[in-house]
Amino acid sequence: MTRLLVVGGISSVHDIARRLGAELTLVKTTASQTMLEPQAYERIIDVSDYADRDRAAKEATEAIAEAGLAAMTFDGILCLHDDAVELGAVIAEQLGLPFPSPEVVHRTVDKSAMRDRLDAMGLGTVAHGVVAEGRAEWACGTPSSEVVLKPVDGRASRGVTFHRSIDDLDDWLAHHPGEADGYVVEERKSGREFSVESLILRSGDAWHGVTAKTTNAAVESGHLHPAPLQADERARIVATAAACIEALGVDRGLLHTEVILSDDGSAHVVETHLRGGGDYILDLVRSATGLDLPELYVRDLVHGLDTFPQAAELGYASAQFAFPVDTGVITGWHLVREARALPGVDAVITLLNVGDSVSPDVTSSYGRSVCALAYATDPASALRRARAAALTPRPTVEPV
Numbered sequence: 591m592t593r594l595l596v597v598g599g600i601s602s603v604h605d606i607a608r609r610l611g612a613e614l615t616l617v618k619t620t621a622s623q624t625m626l627e628p629q630a631y632e633r634i635i636d637v638s639d640y641a642d643r644d645r646a647a648k649e650a651t652e653a654i655a656e657a658g659l660a661a662m663t664f665d666g667i668l669c670l671h672d673d674a675v676e677l678g679a680v681i682a683e684q685l686g687l688p689f690p691s692p693e694v695v696h697r698t699v700d701k702s703a704m705r706d707r708l709d710a711m712g713l714g715t716v717a718h719g720v721v722a723e724g725r726a727e728w729a730c731g732t733p734s735s736e737v738v739l740k741p742v743d744g745r746a747s748r749g750v751t752f753h754r755s756i757d758d759l760d761d762w763l764a765h766h767p768g769e770a771d772g773y774v775v776e777e778r779k780s781g782r783e784f785s786v787e788s789l790i791l792r793s794g795d796a797w798h799g800v801t802a803k804t805t806n807a808a809v810e811s812g813h814l815h816p817a818p819l820q821a822d823e824r825a826r827i828v829a830t831a832a833a834c835i836e837a838l839g840v841d842r843g844l845l846h847t848e849v850i851l852s853d854d855g856s857a858h859v860v861e862t863h864l865r866g867g868g869d870y871i872l873d874l875v876r877s878a879t880g881l882d883l884p885e886l887y888v889r890d891l892v893h894g895l896d897t898f899p900q901a902a903e904l905g906y907a908s909a910q911f912a913f914p915v916d917t918g919v920i921t922g923w924h925l926v927r928e929a930r931a932l933p934g935v936d937a938v939i940t941l942l943n944v945g946d947s948v949s950p951d952v953t954s955s956y957g958r959s960v961c962a963l964a965y966a967t968d969p970a971s972a973l974r975r976a977r978a979a980a981l982t983p984r985p986t987v988e989p990v
Contacts, residue, residue, distance in 0.1 A: 592892045595654075595664045596631075597681060598674025599623030604630070606888045607668055615659065617650050617681065619674045633657060637677075647680040654685070666891045670844060670865040670884075675699065690864065694839035698864045699743050701774045704838065705729070708859065711837040715858045717777040724763050726775045732756055733777035742774050748954040750808040752778060781852035783860075784817055785867050786831035787875055788845040789883050789898075791890045797883075797898050798828045799875055801867070803848075809952055812910040812976070815874040818969045823851060830857035840864065844887040846871075869955070870909045870937075870963055877907035877936060877965050905967045907936075910976035912960035914948040916987040929962065929982035934975040936963040940983060948987060959985065 594607055597617045601624040607614060608630060616631045621638045628634060635653045640646035667687045669678030675695050682689035690698075697703045705718040709730065719728035720742070737759050740750040753759040763770060783803040790796040802817035803810055817824070831847040846867040848860035866872045866883055876882050880902040889895060920942055929938040939961045942948060952958060962979035966972040 592665045593632075593663070594891070595667045595681070595685070595687065597650075597667060597669040597678035598671035599625060600670050601625050603668065603670055603884050603888060606885050607892065610888060610892045612665075612888075612892050614668075615654075615664070617674075617677075619646070619671075619677055623671070623673070633659070643677050643680060646677055647684060650677075650681050651684045668888065668891060670887075672699070672863065672865060675864050688842075690840055690843070695864060697838045698840070698845075698862055701740070701776075701861055702742050704834075704859075704861065705774070705776070707838055708834065713833055713837050713859075715856065716779065719775045721763065721770045721773045721775060723771065724767050726756070726759060726763065728775070735780075736778040738776045738778045739770060739773055740776075742772055748956075749773070752808065779850045779852055779858045781850045781858075784827055784849050784851060785813070785871065786828060786845075786847045786849060787867055787871060787883060788831060788835060788847065789887055789890075790835075790840070790842045790845070791895050791898070792842055793894070793896050794841075795895075795897050796832070797881070797901070798832060799879065799881075799901075800824055800827050801871055801874065806913060806952070809913075809955055809958065810869055810911070811913070811958075812908065812973070813869055813871055813874060814906060814908045814969055814973055815871065815878050816906065818906075823855075826855070826857050827851060830859060831862070834859045834862055838862065844883060869911075870961060873936075873963060874907040874909055877963070878904055880904060905965055906969045906972040907963065907965045908969075908972040908976040909961055909963050910973065910980040911941075911958045912962075912980040912983070913952050914942075914950055914957070914959045914985075914987075916985075916989075917949045918947070918987040918989040920944050920946050920948055920985045921988045922986040924984045924986065926983045929960075929979045932964075932975065932979050932982065934964045934966050934972070935979045936965060938962045938979050938983065940985075942985070947990070948985070959983075 592612045594612045598619045614631045615633045618636045637646040637649050667682045667689050679692040679695040708714045717733040737753050785801045787799045800817045801815040804812040844866045847862040850858045960980045962976045964975035
């Protein structure tokens with residue numbers, strides 16, 4: 591039997607591992623992480639009370655030793671959550687399990703470290719810096735374009751702001767003292783936005799799929815897989831993502847890399863993550879290609895895969911999001927069933943619950959109200975179907 595050390599959440603992936611016959615020991619990293627029922631795990635080591643990563647790793651490895659598990663060889667580590675990957679890397683290093691090193695993982699979490707590494711490897715294409723003591727300190731030259739300010743390890747677009755120029759950014763920082771120290775500042779590249787889902791097997795075989803993305807300001811508003819691209823455009827995007835992954839030092843795993851294809855045809859990495867894409871992108875990949883990337887990742891971890899199964903051409907799949915239009919508290923939802931019955935619709939999910947506060951001022955992915963997934967034989971129809979389904983449900987909002 592394959593024995594896996596599972597660090598962090600994503601219960602659906604834990605379930606895949608169990609279904610494939612793996613025995614799981616869970617390191618619970620946060621009180622709110624998703625997990626299976628406790629009896630699904632051989633043992634649960636709870637380090638959720640420790641905010642310090644090194645202390646949590648020490649407690650986890652000591653608990654493993656005290657339980658007599660150190661003598662038992664774990665066959666691998668399963669760790670795919672942003673909140674857990676750095677801790678997972680430290681634990682893996684201490685136990686001698688195959689996983690990217692803490693230094694490598696840090697580059698996928700810390701956007702400034704990623705930029706510095708790409709610069710060092712000759713792959714830097716974006717001017718960047720950090721905010722220190724209320725001032726932007728640029729690493730190598732200052733851009734003349736718009737700039738982006740964002741948390742160094744943020745996600746879901748939280749805390750991201752756009753500024754027309756360096757002067758505009760400096761003025762904003764002067765009026766928000768201390769609020770952005772440690773944040774990353776970057777040249778804002780204009781162009782079409784994409785994400786690349788990558789799965790690199792232990793054999794070295796790899797698959798890369800490109801998804802088109804739309805945004806509402808900094809918040810993602812929709813995805814379409816596969817992205818309707820010319821062959822040379824797709825090759826350029828995939829090559830940019832693959833070069834980034836290699837430069838960061840990752841040689842195996844499930845990854846999500848965001849790329850902008852500028853109007854001049856050049857491709858620029860926005861960020862990369864040591865996990866699959868959110869926003870139901872992995873569902874879109876499965877619907878459009880038949881490839882279940884989380885399943886294949888775990889199957890490779892448990893049994894080993896030499897090559898990928900052939901991807902099918904099943905059409906196009908889209909996820910589209912609706913945004914609140916009223917301010918208040920949700921007291922009910924209407925027309926959800928009708929939305930789910932629309933042609934080509936796979937799923938309609940209300941993202942906000944009764945009792946939640948809503949506002950049109952959406953500053954992160956967590957403020958969106960509805961997500962709809964739909965498929966079609968052509969990209970325009972897939973997008974249109976998903977958009978219509980996302981806009982059909984209506985919340986009742988009580989003003990406050």
